[in-house]
Amino acid sequence: xxxxxxxxxxxxxxxxxxxxxxxxxxxxxxxxxxxxxxxxxxxxxxxxxxxxxxxxxxxxxxxxxxxxxxxxxxxxxxxxxxxxxxxxxxxxxxxxxxxxxxxxxxxxxxxxxxxxxxxxxxxxxxxxxxxxxxxxxxxxxxxxxxxxxxxxxxxxxxxxxxxxxxxxxxxxxxxxxxxxxxxxxxxxxxxxxxxxxxxxxxxxxxxxxxxxxxxxxxxxxxxxxxxxxxxxxxxxxxxxxxxxxxxxxxxxxxxxxxxxxxxxxxxxxxxxxxxxxxxxxxxxxxxxxxxxxxxxxxxxxxxxxxxxxxxxxxxxxxxxxxxxxxxxxxxxxxxxxxxxxxxxxxxxxxxxxxxxxxxxxxxxxxxxxxxxxxxxxxxxxxxxxxxxxxxxxxxxxxxxxxxxxxxxxxxxxxxxxxxxxxxxxxxxxxxxxxxxxxxxxxxxxxxxxxxxxxxxxxxxxxxxxxxxxxxxxxxxxxxxxxxxxxxxxxxxxxxxxxxxxxxxxxxxxxxxxxxxxxxxxxxxxxxxxxxxxxxxxxxxxxxxxxxxxxxxxxxxxxxxxxxxxxxxxxxxxxxxxxxxxxxxxxxxxxxxxxxxxxxxxxxxxxxxxxxxxxxxxxx
Amino acid sequence: xxxxxxxxxxxxxxxxxxxxxxxxxxxxxxxxxxxxxxxxxxxxxxxxxxxxxxxxxxxxxxxxxxxxxxxxxxxxxxxxxxxxxxxxxxxxxxxxxxxxxxxxxxxxxxxxxxxxxxxxxxxxxxxxxxxxxxxxxxxxxxxxxxxxxxxxxxxxxxxxxxxxxxxxxxxxxxxxxxxxxxxxxx
Numbered sequence: 043x044x045x046x047x048x049x050x051x052x053x054x055x056x057x058x059x060x061x062x063x064x065x066x067x068x069x070x071x072x073x074x075x076x077x078x079x080x081x082x083x084x085x086x087x088x089x090x091x092x093x094x095x096x097x098x099x100x101x102x103x104x105x106x107x108x109x110x111x112x113x114x115x116x117x118x119x120x121x122x123x124x125x126x127x128x129x130x131x132x133x134x135x136x137x138x139x140x141x142x143x144x145x146x147x148x149x150x151x152x153x154x155x156x157x158x159x160x161x162x163x164x165x166x167x168x169x170x171x172x173x174x175x176x177x178x179x180x181x182x183x184x185x186x187x188x189x190x191x192x193x194x195x196x197x198x199x200x201x202x203x204x205x206x207x208x209x210x211x212x213x214x215x216x217x218x219x220x221x222x223x224x225x226x227x228x229x230x231x232x233x234x235x236x237x238x239x240x241x242x243x244x245x246x247x248x249x250x251x252x253x254x255x256x257x258x259x260x261x262x263x264x265x266x267x268x269x270x271x272x273x274x275x276x277x278x279x280x281x282x283x284x285x286x287x288x289x290x291x292x293x294x295x296x297x298x299x300x301x302x303x304x305x306x307x308x309x310x311x312x313x314x315x316x317x318x319x320x321x322x323x324x325x326x327x328x329x330x331x332x333x334x335x336x337x338x339x340x341x342x343x344x345x346x347x348x349x350x351x352x353x354x355x356x357x358x359x360x361x362x363x364x365x366x367x368x369x370x371x372x373x374x375x376x377x378x379x380x381x382x383x384x385x386x387x388x389x390x391x392x393x394x395x396x397x398x399x400x401x402x403x404x405x406x407x408x409x410x411x412x413x414x415x416x417x418x419x420x421x422x423x424x425x426x427x428x429x430x431x432x433x434x435x436x437x438x439x440x441x442x443x444x445x446x447x448x449x450x451x452x453x454x455x456x457x458x459x460x461x462x463x464x465x466x467x468x469x470x471x472x473x474x475x476x477x478x479x480x481x482x483x484x485x486x487x488x489x490x491x492x493x494x495x496x497x498x499x500x501x502x503x504x505x506x507x508x509x510x511x512x513x514x515x516x517x518x519x520x521x522x523x524x525x526x527x528x529x530x531x532x533x534x535x536x537x538x539x540x541x542x543x544x545x546x547x548x549x550x551x552x553x554x555x556x557x558x559x560x561x562x563x564x565x566x567x568x569x570x571x572x573x574x575x576x577x578x579x580x581x582x583x584x585x586x587x588x589x590x591x592x593x594x595x596x597x598x599x600x601x602x603x604x605x606x607x608x609x610x611x612x613x614x615x616x617x618x619x620x621x622x623x624x625x626x627x628x629x630x631x632x633x634x635x636x637x638x639x640x641x642x643x644x645x646x647x648x649x650x651x652x653x654x655x656x657x658x659x660x661x
Numbered sequence: 662x663x664x665x666x667x668x669x670x671x672x673x674x675x676x677x678x679x680x681x682x683x684x685x686x687x688x689x690x691x692x693x694x695x696x697x698x699x700x701x702x703x704x705x706x707x708x709x710x711x712x713x714x715x716x717x718x719x720x721x722x723x724x725x726x727x728x729x730x731x732x733x734x735x736x737x738x739x740x741x742x743x744x745x746x747x748x749x750x751x752x753x754x755x756x757x758x759x760x761x762x763x764x765x766x767x768x769x770x771x772x773x774x775x776x777x778x779x780x781x782x783x784x785x786x787x788x789x790x791x792x793x794x795x796x797x798x799x800x801x802x803x804x805x806x807x808x809x810x811x812x813x814x815x816x817x818x819x820x821x822x823x824x825x826x827x828x829x830x831x832x833x834x835x836x837x838x839x840x841x842x843x844x845x846x847x
Binding site for chain 2: 170189192193194291313315316325326327328333343345462510513589
């Protein structure tokens with residue numbers, strides 16, 4: 043449907059709706075069944091769980107302002123649930139067993155009813171056991187009530203997942219038993235000898251000892267490898283294809299429904315203009331590549347002008363697998379599929395928090411334009427990519443914020459790559475900034491991090507710093523309270539937690555209706571965690587003040603501190619957790635109770651509290 | 662402020678005219694490159710009619726404007742959105758060539774989401790050695806709530822595809838562009 047036709051249809055529907063003013067304008071009823079299904083990735087088959095007989099489940103299409111009724115029939119022999127990820131709704135409709143409701147018993151039909159108060163791209167999945175990882179996920183597309191701030195001629199849902207030959211329950215058992223069970227990139231003797239050649243024997247030994255002492259492997263970027271990435275249910279060979287006519291604007295609704303895998307998305311030959319993040323309109327920003335965390339969504343506009351095929355690539359951040367689809371003018375076409383890139387290696391920078399902070403002032407500073415570097419006071423300065431800044435010792439140059447910086451300040455920083463002695467007595471080399479590749483700085487990654495995104499084919503990589511609300515959801519105000527949460531874990535025992543306390547041993551986080559709470563996540567682990575709060579928006583502090591975007595997933599890389607703020611306006615019982623499936627199950631979750639509320643809406647929460655995620659039998 | 666005649670090929674080093682609500686007046690360095698293939702600026706007295714264009718976030722109203730070959734139109738452009746937008750007459754190629762400069766203005770904090778930072782523009786002009794003023798005869802960069810006028814004579818050659826677009830980073834790609842349709846009769 044063209045935009046104009048859609049707009050006219052919307053106007054007509056609105057007029058009809060207004061005429062029937064006694065009833066809501068739209069009130070649709072939708073039926074979902076939860077079934078055992080066969081999952082065929084092209085690389086392997088196994089049984090899993092799906093909706094309406096398939097995995098992924100259907101794309102549910104709602105309209106902003108609609109009152110939806112969704113009947114979910116459980117055809118499994120175990121309890122199930124459906125959580126509407128990113129949707130604002132009454133807490134009893136949120137679908138978390140033991141928190142929102144009891145769950146859906148085998149054979150039972152549970153009816154969800156709630157109003158749709160937002161528009162954009164979202165998704166749904168089971169919140170019971172490992173059913174989501176086993177295939178129980180689908181997409182939600184909500185048409186807006188008013189015109190969107192961007193135009194397109196056609197749109198496609200592009201839903202990604204990391205399908206694994208092992209069912210989720212088995213993966214969990216294996217991880218608990220041996221945390222590196224699925225980490226195929228374990229470093230070998232040959233890797234060590236290679237390091238010794240590169241860095242010198244002393245440095246390589248020291249490096250190895252440090253990593254060993256922390257009981258982590260430098261390759262722990264992905265703790266579950268061996269998956270086949272799917273795009274809309276098809277493996278790379280399946281080549282899911284989206285058709286276009288040259289010159290059209292195409293909207294791609296990327297959803298990462300993986301259990302554990304992050305993907306770097308690019309379409310060689312096409313730039314992507316990001317217009318939504320987590321369903322919320324952002325000021326459009328054109329990039330060549332973007333990283334999508336588990337559970338995030340990004341809507342982009344592309345405009346292919348040539349009569350040829352383009353590959354849609356989603357390369358896992360650990361570089362072990364790549365999902366592949368095609369944008370083409372006709373069926374049956376494909377474009378070049380490049381090889382996987384070299385796996386990133388975590389660096390000591392990613393361990394920053396675990397060492398109680400490092401002496402940034404003694405770090406080396408290369409003169410390369412474009413590098414980030416850490417100022418003596420610990421703040422990080424973005425690299426400049428215009429030539430004038432290169433020779434910092436010379437003149438002045440203008441900082442991004444308009445102030446003018448004297449050139450001499452750079453010279454005074456010192457250029458020796460200072461070493462420092464670690465608490466255990468081993469010596470760590472300083473960060474030789476001049477030496478490592480000049481990856482454009484992304485201040486959401488620790489300086490010198492091995493995970494800092496680098497564009498595959500040149501151009502620009504999206505950063506959280508680029509995300510600004512198109513129209514802020516809430517007025518800006520100072521937070522009324524601050525809560526710091528340390529992201530903690532013990533990789534050897536595969537325990538993940540907040541502040542060292544697992545979900546089952548923790549008290550709920552209690553918030554008061556009307557607060558604005560600033561959550562600061564301090565990541566003391568080696569992994570990147572996508573933090574997801576149910577029921578309320580997470581206003582991510584991207585440094586853009588009033589334009590900070592509202593999201594529902596905030597990804598926190600290792601060794602970093604990331605903050606988001608919540609306008610506490612949804613009474614009831616919610617949860618908050620790392621969306622990596624096996625981390626959540628291992629304890630990285632909390633119940634969140636919102637007390638109080640406007641007259642008539644405050645929830646009677648009764649005495650005591652539930653223990654959160656009551657898993658169905660069988661898990 | 663009157664529209665001055667073109668200074669093609671010269672780098673204008675003038676400062677911003679701070680009092681005016683609109684940022685585009687005198688022609689600047691970028692206007693001349695295509696030798697009038699997209700038309701040329703004109704004075705109000707030559708205009709045969711006035712067309713109102715409203716900027717929203719992120720689109721124009723209307724999205725298509727009929728014109729006759731050689732016609733002179735006075736455009737009254739108003740920004741009814743919450744973000745800064747541009748009304749830029751040219752070919753798609755010209756818009757693409759203009760985009761890197763707009764991106765640089767964003768990177769240097771000159772072009773903010775909802776305003777044009779004149780202090781930052783002055784500082785950037787000093788550092789860059791030439792004016793970062795956005796003053797081109799074929800273009801108006803307008804802050805929210807403000808208006809501007811742009812008087813344009815369309816070329817006699819009706820084969821050139823002209824549109825009006827906003828090259829604030831991301832806007833054009835999102836669809837903030839409208840087309841000039843040459844009347845069949847011209």
